[in-house]
């Protein structure tokens with residue numbers, strides 16, 4: 075039997091590290107109920123809280139001179155971040171922006187630490203423009219106390235518009251001389267472009283070939299006026315590449331022939347002792363999904379995503395196109411948010427696993443990172459009322475779906491399934507009766523996202539396991555982490571093929587000796603919420619109950635009402651209102667509610683800027699009108715994510731009661 079739900083959901087998390095020039099580490103912790111800025115002077119030391127808001131902080135970045143930590147905070151989880159700086163000695167705060175109508179995307183500190191760069195959609199709500207701001211005299215510790223107002227803020231400075239952007243445009247890095255900015259625009263999940271902007275003149279140079287459907291992420295200026303980033307320009311998977319800005323050539327620096335990857339496939343400690351994972355590490359191609367470089371020292375860290383598990387390497391640029399790196403020893407799990415401090419002495423990252431709540435680890439690179447660095451744990455957030463040894467490890471499986479993977483025709487073609495293999499994680503409760511175990515099919519959002527063996531939502535999953543449910547987490551086509559071709563298999567007119575992958579999952583589960591095929595729950599958030607609504611309308615007989623978190627019910631109203639800045643980006647994934655309207659109507663679950671047979675729980679937040687809350691209201695009303703049991707949980711102080719612990723506890727207590735009643 076499970077413990078009290080609050081025991082599980084009281085687990086704390088520490089994420090989003092930033093390394094100060096003196097080696098201290100700042101990070102976000104939800105110890106007080108929402109993510110706030112904390113700092114720690116050394117590994118394992120009790121950290122110091124630096125911000126004290128009710129609203130969550132979403133990003134923190136220690137200045138290059140160490141005098142301030144910039145952070146972004148929204149209001150009511152509306153994702154309209156405003157920017158601030160906090161003095162890491164006195165906790166004094168200065169507000170930098172005060173435009174709640176606009177979103178401010180943090181860009182970075184100038185090399186001298188007296189200027190910041192960011193983008194914001196102040197102009198028209200749709201396009202993000204590039205701004206820089208002098209903050210030298212605003213850094214709280216340098217400001218006269220009488221200038222501060224009650225909350226420590228002051229009249230916000232007017233940033234300088236450097237250049238107008240197009241769409242979802244962000245600043246990635248400052249050049250080492252402070253004269254240029256490296257910027258990127260996200261045209262679609264699979265299509266980004268890089269530009270170098272002159273800070274003084276605003277002149278913008280396009281430095282990637284705009285040939286569409288190529289991604290460039292984690293872009294960073296290199297030591298020689300070049301750019302390093304992760305890209306699938308030269309492969310189906312993401313590699314570490316160098317862009318020679320003189321000749322606009324993109325050269326692979328670290329690809330799938332990396333010794334680090336081969337070492338992992340040969341049994342590196344970072345991968346679990348699991349035959350399916352080991353076989354995948356050998357037989358399939360994987361992406362680099364994390365990267366940080368200090369241009370002054372050439373020191374770097376990068377992470378491979380192998381079957382969802384992270385393999386980490388640290389070292390330095392041995393030349394412009396060669397890296398000398400060694401594996402970094404760390405517990406098995408998922409590494410994210412890799413960052414490196416000024417001077418490259420120390421890197422930091424977030425590490426988590428299904429039995430490790432998000433913790434900050436550091437890698438000391440002082441010797442160039444080639445002496446076999448190991449990751450040192452810096453934070454030990456409380457696991458809450460349930461100790462980590464209670465948490466279960468998932469098993470990676472692959473199930474066959476309806477079509478053929480031309481690159482990997484299955485040798486096991488069966489009469490009903492042609493063989494493309496869909497990766498999924500399954501976790502069984504400690505004790506179960508064969509054939510009588512209920513299962514929650516938990517579908518991730520995105521769709522360019524990936525369910526991995528990390529801590530994400532793990533407490534509530536462990537609660538369900540302890541309540542006797544099995545968990546099944548499929549990475550259906552369209553998921554990230556398996557290459558560009560796999561990610562494109564659900565684009566626009568192929569949308570419903572991913573729902574067919576859920577049908578194939580249910581067929582696989584029905585054959586599983588532990589599972590009760592009459593007790594299958596469909597569960598998912600955001601795009602995963604659409605998948606839930608699509609699955610219960612397309613295959614109504616499969617499901618005992620369904621839970622839709624912030625899901626899309628009507629593709630036309632969703633695209634009409636989603637944030638203006640993101641509409642074209644989402645149309646690239648889903649289809650355009652102008653050209654695909656009929657198709658979008660045809661796959662909108664709202665028009666198929668008469669097919670739904672199972673009870674439905676709908677959760678949302680009033681302030682959701684991505685999937686408008688009206689998506690929840692229209693589906694809940696329409697399904698209830700069919701006489702189907704529907705329960706809704708809509709928070710007036712939340713958005714696309716439920717950011718406060720008390721709200722999370724409320725929503726999951728209600729979901730548990732709903733499932734207890736209907737499954």
Ligand SMILES: CSCC[C@H](NC=O)C(=O)N[C@@H](C)C(=O)N[C@@H](CO)C(=O)O
Pocket residue numbers: 242260519520521523599600601602639640643644684685
């Ligand atoms: C200009 S949009 C950039 C990507 C975007 N991030 C923030 O909005 C995004 O699409 N993120 C997805 C995880 C997402 O929100 N997907 C769904 C909801 O799950 C959607 O709204 O399309």
